[in-house]
Amino acid sequence: MSVHVAPLKTYIYVFLALMFFTVLTVGVAFVNFAHHAPKGIGNVLNDAVAMSIALTKAVLVVAFFMHVKGSTKITPVVIWGTLIFMVILFVFTGADYLTRPMTTFVPVMSQ
Amino acid sequence: MTSQHESAPALPEKHYLSGAWSPQDWLLTKDHKRIGILYLVGISIFFALGGLMAVLIRMELATPSGDLMPADVYNRVFTMHGVLMVFFFLIPSIPAVLGNFLLPIMIGAKDLAFPKINLLSWYIYMIGGAMTFYGLLVGGIDTGWTFYTPLSSGYATGPVLTVAVGVFIAGFSSILTGLNFIVTIHRMRAPGLTWFRLPLFVWGHYATSIIQILGTPVVAITILLVGAERLFHIGVFDPKIGGDPILFQHLFWFYSHPAVYIMILPSMGVVSEIIAAFSRKKVFGYKFVAFASIGIAVLGFLVWGHHMFTSGQSLYAGAVFSFITMLVAVPSAIKVFNWTATLYKGAIAWDTPLLYALGFIGLFTIGGLTGVMLGTLGFDLHVHDTYFVVAHFHYVMVGGAILGFLGGLHYWWPKITGKLYNEFWSKISAGIIFIGFNLTFFPQFILGYLGMPRRYHSYPEEFQVLNILSSAGASILGIGFVIPVIYLLASLANKRYAGNNPWGAVGLEWQIPSPPPTENFETPPVVTDEPYTYPQPDEKEAPVGV
Incomplete structure (x- = not known):
């Protein structure tokens, strides 16, 4: 190579x-x-x-x-592949944060 | 074994084991085959230690009261069982032992792309293992193998940092092995060995390597952050100082769910090889099975949230993770159906490796289907953190990964050592392991469904019968694991030589002497045939493909 x-x-x-x-x-x-x-x-x-x-x-x-610029085609594929997986980690975790109820839950004692 | 009586095989004059045997020759070797043997020794030690912990767990659970050990000791025992088995046995077992030994031979190469890095990965693995073992010696940790925060980062006592660093270090061994495999498969295939002529064992390891490279750094960083929070009290995971414990679970399971596939994908590769060899047929739907490996590896990264349904994770995120979890079942089912279709009308030879492969299919199917149940939001809320989950992942990890490993070890043992093992005892032990395994873990499905939580050293008396069944099964399983150690080691001393190809199998590894020469091939092979071209009834001999 x-x-x-x-x-x-x-x-x-x-x-x-x-x-x-x-x-x-x-x-x-x-x-x-x-x-x-x-x-x-x-x-x-x-x-x-x-x-x-x-x-x-x-x-x-x-x-x-x-x-990476000027290298074989497989190198950018590896770089982009890694970035995509990082985006998956961030997006899915972020989706949880954005849709999670952030109010404090106060348990009510039953009578 | 089909051809062992056809001629009188003998050991080749020169092979990888016939060279020098000083400690230096082994500990500084760059031969992938010797490194595979070094890994075999390493994982066997950690399997024995982890197994010892399992014995203590099942002894404690034989009675409802916690009479053998106090709760905090029990916590340490099951934690060390999990840590040793997952990080130091299951994850490296097939890739580092069988993959190391066979992958270069299967693609017609002299060695892996980076032999020195390969040796380095073994040293890293052993250093990580030694640190973890030291942690065990000085009292062990009680965080569970999942190291959940804020317990692990702020409250757990014991050498948490030592064990965490041990796991962190071992992770780099896994990364280096994956890197080595990917480069080797891309760059060092023999002429004519196109991607769709690769053995499915190689496809399985390629998919595994992707996970090792992409996932392991995430868990390594996560463990490092736990250490940083413990040492410097920076708020990452502990809510008291501004962190979020659920973030830990996201990061941990981003790796640790795909890690299940690090264990199972190589095992699936082994099963594909064995099914083809012992049914004398091409693997049905070869390309589907190959792409299913990649599909499992990719989809495996999208489902981690199904471990967190009860954690406080958003319900919407949970629903999405639940849906994607169903998708993983598709490539897994493709494999199971295609193996079954391969067996259909095959010339079945009931040798020991096939017994393990069939055991794998049955147990993995149960493990997989109960995984689909657990991936369903409503059902998971009912059985979360119960013995149902424990039974499920043992069906996948022990029933899947270990049976695959044992199947592969029995299939390639004649190639690795040049010797034949005792066929009678090997079949007996395969049967004992299958029975012992089911007796150990099937009652745990019922226990979990009835509500027995995991990680407690005592339980209500109504659960005792099922727990005794489980402990009795574990004793049988233990015997089943000891027998192969005896007859495999005994085979080294006998003079029942295997010859090049005792199973009459196709594939490059069966065209070279057993044990293989140091450089694997005298002349570089050229591959001209499709994989698994077994002779059909109207043909006489198998094309060798070289």
Whole structure:
């Protein structure tokens, strides 16, 4: 199996991009998006922005530093397969949380 | 055994056992066959320890009062029984022993893709096992094998962390074995060995490996979080400090339900091989059986919530999990029906491996059908945490996984050792195990249905008759497990050589000497035939496929 090796220039660009996103992560930590969003989704927005940056960085690392870009077809299949199973774990567990009654149950003593 | 009298077989001059025998030669070996033997020794030790715990459990339950041991000791005994049997025997049994030994040979390879990682996985397994055994020696734990929080993370006494870390470490052995198998199957198949020419044993191990790689890291992280909560009191699972105990159950069962299929899928692969060999027929609906393995592996990841119907999980989530659980029955049933159809009008040879395979089909069917009952929301509420559940999972794990393992061990023992075992005693012990197993666990279905809860060391007197039946069955089962140890070890000393192919079976492993040479094949094989091409009545000889 031949291993695709990208030019050094590519790795430098990717590294610089990762540094940029790291600085961006720190920067947006000082911004409270809750002030700029409709009531109730402010905190969600903070999380969404931070996670989007982290996800972008993860994609760069996996694609370039882990050589998934340019590898054989089976590698992306493995990556996507793993992600799908992770989504299954999150979605099914989340479905329980979203539909679970969260009120406190107080048992009533029978007479 | 069909051809043992046709000629006078002898051991080959050079084989994997004829090399050097110093401890160093075994402990540093990279030969998949020797590593398989190392695993066989390891799982046998843990099976004996787990079995000893089972003896103590059944002795205690012979009388209604808790007179043999106090409740907290009983809790430790059944926990250690579960931990040792599940993580250190059932999960590695077929993949790490038979899979390690046979998978490369079955696909025409010299070894697994990563021989050093294969040896590393054995060391990891033994280190994990040693830590768990140490936990047992210093008092054991009382969390149950499920480590449910907040009991395990905040309240249980004893070396919970030690045992949890032991299980955590052993998990990496499982991941490495799965990784090795997947790469080997993808990259090292012999020329001509297409995916649909693979033995179903290999398909079963491929599906198992997917689960090992995808599921095991989740339980490893979960156990790590339990340790972190115990040590640093971060709120993950304990509601008192902001955690959620049901989250633990989600994460634990995301792995541990598919883990049942880690135990059963390789066993199904073994049964497919045995049924074909002893009915002298192609496996009926080969592709359906192969894809059913993958189907079980995938669907097995979607049903974990059926272990949590009474946990406080959302009713809506429970209903969805209940529905998907019904779907898992479909690929499982495909296998059972297709094995039965394979036997139909076959030239049946009633040798010991087939007895185990037939035992597997019967017991797994009972285990599977009671699983469908338990997957039904309403019924599960009635029998949850009763002996009905205990009986169900023992029908799947012991009736399924262990009978499959014993069937496979008897089928390939002549290949592994080059020797034939005592056929009379092997059939007797297969019968004893079948009777002992049913006598042990069938009464537990009734006990559970009547309301006897699991994990208590005492019970009302009206349950005693059924409990005595169960304890008597366990004694018979124990004898049934000891007999094979005696005649299999005795076979090593006799001079009844197996020859290359004592069963007259097809498949690459039967075309090489017994025991196999270190490099498996003198010349790389080329596969030209479909799998299981047994000669039909109008043909004379089996095509060898090489």
